[in-house]
Amino acid sequence: MSVHADTATPGPPAPTPATPGAPASSRPSARRRRLTPGRFGVHAFLMAVSLGFLAPLLLAAYASLRPYDETAERGYFSLPDRLSFDYYRQAFTDSGMTKYFVNTLLIAVPGVLLALFLASFVAFAVARLRMRGSIVLLMLFTAGNLLPQQVIITPLYVLFNRIPLPYWMSDSMTMYDSYWAVVAVQVGFQMGFCVFVLANFMRTLPIEILEAAIVDGAGVWAQYWRITLPLCRPALAALGTLQFTWMYNDFLWALVFISDGDKLPVTSALNNLRGQFFTDYNLLAAGSIIVALPTIIVFLLLQRHFIAGLTLGSSKG
Structure with missing residues (x-):
């Protein structure tokens, strides 16, 4: 007795009908959403807001490529005769930005690393260790963000002038007129956030991860360094991007606590592009674009982690 198999080539499997209880993301109809007037209005509003925020940057980039005489005669919203990168070369060389970039990195990089390292210690103790007063401690750190920073400029100025440092840490022999003062203030004010x-x-x-580690004999340091901190990578990347942007763009604390012009951050380099009687605003726009480039590069490098850190906790399951 022989069995004759069907030699016809089987066709593609029929699509499985959507189960009534299945999530909306698995239904074919949910993948293609119809463009309703409401959705069109939301997208149009978001595009308008985005252009509103980008307009100053785009105008500065456009002006930096044109000669000042041309914009002074025709206005900034006129068509150009020629575009060039001459202003970028001039802005970079005339302002001495290389030195100021190094000064900024000496402030921003240690400040970001110290702020994240110390804040993760406190956050781990508040969130994971069973200690009394953890909620009060978290409230105190959060309340520190509500204090206007400018109100303690004078006390900090007096304090930093009285804190001695060895010569290899500060040529002024005090905390004033050193990078340590600016880094300490940046870390102190960013710790709460x-x-x-x-x-x-x-x-x-999940608390079960730490419970399993405790059963395996992991101490507090191992729970923090080897288990909790790697899981916080998206949040650390998002915070690191924000902290670097804030510390990089800050000029107030460096202006108050640093008197030596050779130690000032890169934001001060823009002042070197201002003339005594005349200011070429197209040259100043080119310098502003150069100053903003590092923050844009950092965001592009950490974009994936930054977005992941912002969207964590937005959904469950």
């Missing part, structure tokens, strides 16, 4: 974000993120991590 970092602790608040990291503590709330650590609370969302």
Whole structure:
């Protein structure tokens, strides 16, 4: 007795009908959303807001490529005769930006690393260790963000002039007129925000992971360094991007606590492009674009982690 198999080539499997209880993301109809007037209005509004925020940057980039005489005669919203990058070369060389870039990195990079490192310590203690007063401690760090920074400029100025440092740390022999003063202020004022974000993120991590580590004999340091901190990578990347942008763009604290012009950050380099009697605003626009490039590069490098850190906790499951 022989069995005759059907030799016809089987066709593609029929699509499985959507189950009534299936999530909307798995239904074929949910993948293609119709463009309703409401959705069109939302997208149009978001595009308008985005262009509103980008307009000053685009105008500065456009002006930096044109000669000042041309814009002075025709206006900034006229068509150009020629475009060139001459202003960028002039802005970079005339302002001595290389030195100021190094000064900024000496402030921003240690400041970001110290702020995230110390804030993760406090956040881990508040979120994971069973200690009394953890909620009060978190409230104190959060309340520090409500204090206007400018109100303690004078006390900090007096304090930093009285804190001695060895010569290899500060040529002024005090904390004043050194990078340490600016880094300390940046870390101190950014700690509250970092602790608040990291503590709330650590609370969302499954407690079973730490319980399994404790059963395996992991101590507090191993729970923090080897288990919790790697899981906080998206949040740390998002915070690191924000902190670098804030510390990089800050000029107030460096202006107050640094008197030596050779130690000032890159934001001060723009003042070197201003003339005593005349200011070429197209040259100043080119310098502003150059100053803003590092923050744009940092965001592009950490974009994936930054977006992941912002969207964590937006959905469950």
